[in-house]
Amino acid sequence: MAETMDTAPVKLGIKDFQSDQDVRWCPGCGDYSILAQVQRVFPEFQHRKENYVAVSGIGCSSRFPYYLDIYGLHGIHGRAPAIASGVKLTNPDLDVWVATGDGDGLSIGGNHMIHTLRRNLNIKVLLFNNQIYGLTKGQYSPTSQLGQITKSTPVGVIDAPFIPVSLALGAGATLVARTMDRDPKHLQEMVRRAEHHHGSAFVEIYQNCNVFNDGAFFLFTEKDTRDDHVLYLEHGKPLVFGKNKQKGIRLKGGTPEAVDISSGPFSVNDLLVHNEQDSTLAFILANMIHNPELPRPMGVFLALNRPTYEEQMQQQIAKAKSKKGEGNLQKLLDGDETWMIS
Amino acid sequence: MAKELKTLDEVTIRFAGDSGDGMQLTGTQFTNTVASLGADLSTLPDYPAEIRAPAGTKYGVSGFQIKFGSTDILTPGDLCDVLVAMNPAALVTNLKILRDGGTIIVNEDAFTEKNLRLAHLHSNPLEDGSLAKFIVHSIAISKMTANALEDMNLSTRLVDKTKNFFALGLMYWMYNRPIDQSIRFIQEKFAGKDPEVAESNIRVLRAGYNFGDTTEVFTTRYDVKPAHLAPGKYRNVMGNVATALGLAAAAHKAGLQLFLGSYPITPASDILHELSKMKEYGVKTFQAEDEIAAICSAIGAAYAGALAATTTSGPGLALKTEALGLAIMLELPLVVVNVQRGGPSTGLPTKTEQADLLQAVVGRNGEAPLCVIAAATPADCFNTVYEAARLAVKFMTPVICLTDGYLGNGAEPWRIPNVDDLPAIPVAFAKDPATFHPYSRDPKTLARPWAIPGTPGLEHRIGGLEKADITGNISYDPDNHHHMIKLRAEKIERIADDIPLQDVEGEKSGDLLVVGWGSTYGSIKSAVSNARERGLSVSQAHLRYINPFPRNLGEVLRRYKQILVPEINNGQLIMLLRAKYLVPAVGFNVIKGLPLPADEIESRIDELLGGTNG
Numbered sequence: 001m002a003e004t005m006d007t008a009p010v011k012l013g014i015k016d017f018q019s020d021q022d023v024r025w026c027p028g029c030g031d032y033s034i035l036a037q038v039q040r041v042f043p044e045f046q047h048r049k050e051n052y053v054a055v056s057g058i059g060c061s062s063r064f065p066y067y068l069d070i071y072g073l074h075g076i077h078g079r080a081p082a083i084a085s086g087v088k089l090t091n092p093d094l095d096v097w098v099a100t101g102d103g104d105g106l107s108i109g110g111n112h113m114i115h116t117l118r119r120n121l122n123i124k125v126l127l128f129n130n131q132i133y134g135l136t137k138g139q140y141s142p143t144s145q146l147g148q149i150t151k152s153t154p155v156g157v158i159d160a161p162f163i164p165v166s167l168a169l170g171a172g173a174t175l176v177a178r179t180m181d182r183d184p185k186h187l188q189e190m191v192r193r194a195e196h197h198h199g200s201a202f203v204e205i206y207q208n209c210n211v212f213n214d215g216a217f218f219l220f221t222e223k224d225t226r227d228d229h230v231l232y233l234e235h236g237k238p239l240v241f242g243k244n245k246q247k248g249i250r251l252k253g254g255t256p257e258a259v260d261i262s263s264g265p266f267s268v269n270d271l272l273v274h275n276e277q278d279s280t281l282a283f284i285l286a287n288m289i290h291n292p293e294l295p296r297p298m299g300v301f302l303a304l305n306r307p308t309y310e311e312q313m314q315q316q317i318a319k320a321k322s323k324k325g326e327g328n329l330q331k332l333l334d335g336d337e338t339w340m341i342s
Numbered sequence: 343m344a345k346e347l348k349t350l351d352e353v354t355i356r357f358a359g360d361s362g363d364g365m366q367l368t369g370t371q372f373t374n375t376v377a378s379l380g381a382d383l384s385t386l387p388d389y390p391a392e393i394r395a396p397a398g399t400k401y402g403v404s405g406f407q408i409k410f411g412s413t414d415i416l417t418p419g420d421l422c423d424v425l426v427a428m429n430p431a432a433l434v435t436n437l438k439i440l441r442d443g444g445t446i447i448v449n450e451d452a453f454t455e456k457n458l459r460l461a462h463l464h465s466n467p468l469e470d471g472s473l474a475k476f477i478v479h480s481i482a483i484s485k486m487t488a489n490a491l492e493d494m495n496l497s498t499r500l501v502d503k504t505k506n507f508f509a510l511g512l513m514y515w516m517y518n519r520p521i522d523q524s525i526r527f528i529q530e531k532f533a534g535k536d537p538e539v540a541e542s543n544i545r546v547l548r549a550g551y552n553f554g555d556t557t558e559v560f561t562t563r564y565d566v567k568p569a570h571l572a573p574g575k576y577r578n579v580m581g582n583v584a585t586a587l588g589l590a591a592a593a594h595k596a597g598l599q600l601f602l603g604s605y606p607i608t609p610a611s612d613i614l615h616e617l618s619k620m621k622e623y624g625v626k627t628f629q630a631e632d633e634i635a636a637i638c639s640a641i642g643a644a645y646a647g648a649l650a651a652t653t654t655s656g657p658g659l660a661l662k663t664e665a666l667g668l669a670i671m672l673e674l675p676l677v678v679v680n681v682q683r684g685g686p687s688t689g690l691p692t693k694t695e696q697a698d699l700l701q702a703v704v705g706r707n708g709e710a711p712l713c714v715i716a717a718a719t720p721a722d723c724f725n726t727v728y729e730a731a732r733l734a735v736k737f738m739t740p741v742i743c744l745t746d747g748y749l750g751n752g753a754e755p756w757r758i759p760n761v762d763d764l765p766a767i768p769v770a771f772a773k774d775p776a777t778f779h780p781y782s783r784d785p786k787t788l789a790r791p792w793a794i795p796g797t798p799g800l801e802h803r804i805g806g807l808e809k810a811d812i813t814g815n816i817s818y819d820p821d822n823h824h825h826m827i828k829l830r831a832e833k834i835e836r837i838a839d840d841i842p843l844q845d846v847e848g849e850k851s852g853d854l855l856v857v858g859w860g861s862t863y864g865s866i867k868s869a870v871s872n873a874r875e876r877g878l879s880v881s882q883a884h885l886r887y888i889n890p891f892p893r894n895l896g897e898v899l900r901r902y903k904q905i906l907v908p909e910i911n912n913g914q915l916i917m918l919l920r921a922k923y924l925v926p927a928v929g930f931n932v933i934k935g936l937p938l939p940a941d942e943i944e945s946r947i948d949e950l951l952g953g954t955n956g
Contacts, residue, residue, distance in 0.1 A: 005796040006798070019803070021803075021815070021816075048798065049798075049801055050795065050796055050797055050798045050799070050800070050801055051795070051796055052795075053646075053795045055642070058806075065803050065805075066803050066805075066816070069801055070801050071795035071801050071802065071803075072801075072802070072803035072804070072805075073642070073645055073672075073803070073804060073805060074803065074804070074805025074806060074807065075638065075641075075668060075805065075806065076638075076664055076665060076667075076668050076806055079634060079635070079638040079665065081635075082603075082630065082631075082634065082635035082636075082638035082639050082642070083638045083639065083641055083642035083645075084642060085628065085630075085635070085638075085639045085642060086601065086603060086628070086638065086639035086640055086641060086642025086643035086644075086645070086646065086648075086650065087642040087643070087645060087646045087795065088642075089601065089626055089628060089639070089642075089643065090599065090601055090626070090642070090643040090646035090647060090648040090650075091646045091647065091794075091795065091796060093796070094646065094795050094796060111631055111632060111635070112631065112634075112635050112638075115630075115631035115635070313626060316621055317621045317622075317624055317626070319621075320621030320622040321621070321622045321624075323622075324622040325622065326622065327620065327622040327623030327624070329590065329591060329594045329623070329761045330760070330761045332587065332590060332620065332623065333587055333591065333758050333759065333761065334575070334577065334758055335577045335579075337374060337377075337378050337523070337577060337578070338575050338576060338577045338758065339377075339378050339379075339380060339575075339576050339577075340574070340575055340576070341380060341568070341571050341572070341573050341574060341576060342573050
């Protein structure tokens with residue numbers, strides 16, 4: 001329990017986080033990269049192994065805990081954030097991670113996701129977004145694209161997709177980020193940012209399902225297209241992209257537009273400068289997805305510092321104890337009005 | 343004029359009025375005062391699901407019934423001796439439960455044309471002779487309330503809201519109870535923030551009391567002596583409060599922190615309210631976004647080493663079903679309290695029922711056995727939920743503790759246990775990596791080890807997929823699945839070795855055994871005692887443990903020629919008893935959202951034994 005837990009820093013390596021279970025994802029699945037980056041980055045945090053907990057729901061992504069040699073709980077469909085909340089509230093010293101997917105986290109578990117984020121529990125959510133149901137073999141998910149042909153939409157998806165980053169922002173998450181399975185360095189960095197954030201962190205990871213939705217994100221991950229289609233967000237820096245950083249994002253009225261800054265009327269001074277503490281800007285960046293002309297932002301959209309749920313809960317308990325003294329159970333049972341019968 | 347003081351053994355009073363008239367508060371205040379003078383009692387709050395139904399309507403009537411006496415009080419009473427009715431609707435909806443010759447006290451000011459119309463009355467019952475078989479005291483409660491507050495310049499609305507205290511004061515006078523305790527309550531509740539409300543309520547309470555004392559309408563007042571309760575320290579307790587206290591006590595004795603994940607639902611919410619006040623005891627309450635998150639957070643808490651609980655009512659239990667299956671697979675301790683209400687679906691949210699028994703025992707996908715126990719009286723909610731916690735921890739299993747709306751909101755005097763005398767709840771977390779296997783088992787209980795995150799060397803993964811025996815790794819092996827299903831069932835069966843044998847009140851064999859469970863205890867006991875006094879060979883067995891049943895239950899059942907199973911459902915315990923013991927039991931099922939009437943059970947006993955009642 002919290003009182004007896006050893007939280008002194010330790011030196012561990014990748015191997016310490018590899019469990020003895022055979023990894024059973026399809027060969028070529030993007031999940032392998034996510035697992036590898038997490039195993040690479042976790043030792044940096046210097047927590048003792050026993051103080052990590054991974055919680056998941058149901059789906060391909062939710063097999064994640066089995067492959068990490070830490071405490072793991074493979075729950076039921078969509079409920080990982082709720083289970084993780086109970087773990088974290090019981091022992092706030094644990095480093096609690098949730099592995100989920102677009103179906104698990106945004107469809108059946110959408111309610112738990114938004115409420116966990118708004119409460120700002122210090123729980124880290126990795127949402128593997130492959131825009132498809134993999135484990136049930138290829139039905140459309142709440143992030144599948146309009147018109148997408150899947151097993152359950154033979155003539156195309158007709159419901160508009162969620163934008164996970166917008167949803168998390170709308171839910172009041174205090175750290176919201178996006179990254180990709182095929183950009184290991186960036187993925188590692190986002191895992192670090194989640195870890196070091198004080199509060200709930202939501203990291204959407206574009207993940208390729210090479211069996212049911214191969215290439216969904218190739219525009220952003222492949223060498224020949226990515227430079228023109230990905231915008232890396234860096235706090236305090238202007239929004240530039242392109243192979244030679246020759247393009248940027250400026251605001252025209254309230255709407256972002258891509259401009260050339262190598263020639264023509266605009267220079268780097270006309271561009272939006274990223275500010276992770278600006279939630280209005282975060283929404284603007286999240287909405288860029290609606291304009292196919294604009295690059296896809298990757299990185300930390302928003303990082304706010306707010307008290308966490310569990311520390312407020314502990315403060316309320318501490319305050320009650322200092323005001324009323326450590327509870328005396330007999331007094332509690334007695335209540336306010338008693339009488340004796342002899 | 344000197345008034346006569348008559349001593350009564352017991353009396354049943356029902357306060358009834360609009361849901362905005364404060365009848366629940368009036369009833370609770372009367373109950374607390376009656377309790378602290380040492381009478382035995384039982385209460386039945388009976389209110390509509392609407393918070394403020396339109397004033398004056400029949401469906402907006404809120405009632406509070408209390409039976410108290412110097413005798414052993416087992417039920418809130420089938421019929422009332424006194425009905426306090428604040429308006430015509432309250433009068434007509436409650437007449438059928440007033441005994442012939444009973445007393446009616448009405449607020450005559452509320453018998454306006456409009457209110458009569460709202461109550462669907464074509465004539466005024468105070469004038470048309472329809473109440474001839476009762477003793478009617480028609481009192482200008484609203485007017486006298488207004489008079490008492492004349493010089494305070496209060497709004498009509500506030501004056502109107504105070505009139506329930508007039509009725510309360512009058513009943514205190516009539517039953518020879520002091521008003522000080524209620525004055526203290528009013529002062530504590532309002533004095534700081536709203537001295538005007540405090541002052542007006544106290545004035546009106548006194549006015550009601552003094553009216554009784556001075557008016558010539560009443561010539562008699564009544565006294566009820568203290569009951570012969572076992573020696574000890576007592577308090578009045580409602581079932582939901584007792585449940586909250588039981589959880590807190592169990593966590594304390596187990597040396598664990600208490601975690602409650604809950605979602606508001608009638609009639610269970612009070613347990614959440616009570617526990618959320620216990621911060622200085624380190625109790626953590628989490629109002630989740632829904633019923634599913636409530637139980638899932640509790641499962642997470644159990645995994646992390648808390649005494650975890652979730653509290654709900656029928657529809658909420660239905661939503662928790664899948665997660666209960668997970669808790670069964672994970673083999674983690676979890677206390678689930680279901681304060682049953684009328685179903686199905688939304689049903690009768692504020693009324694009582696026992697129709698979730700089968701849901702609790704068998705209502706899950708797959709072979710998913712768990713322990714089910716049930717409380718018999720409001721105070722017994724403490725013992726039952728405490729026992730649920732003890733079994734959950736000892737056998738590493740979810741335990742469903744069934745109470746119901748009547749128990750949860752009902753109250754009775756409770757002999758407060760001494761904390762040191764409560765049964766121990768030993769907890770031993772796994773510590774040793776050399777011997778640890780997630781699904782190894784205690785040879786006696788078959789419980790698996792409780793290995794909590796933060797323990798070095800015990801890192802392991804558990805989940806809802808089928809487990810390989812001992813290692814807990816995922817296994818799709820057919821033989822293993824069969825084996826694990828049998829193991830999980832056997833574990834729950836072995837709880838029967840840890841619980842008391844079923845006892846019987848009355849002869850150990852005979853013509854008839856009345857078998858019940860849950861809140862019908864008082865009604866059945868009352869019916870059986872009356873029948874026994876009339877020389878009938880009838881005994882009572884009341885089950886606390888429903889899954890598993892006590893080891894000797896089959897043998898007990900077979901010692902009687904006939905078995906009667908009264909339930910507030912369409913025959914659920916009886917189905918389990920017949921299935922398991924192949925006994926020819928017969929049911930008695932009245933499903934009206936109310937406690938079972940003792941006199942009707944008694945008639946059924948007579949029918950079965952070929953006698954006549956009385």
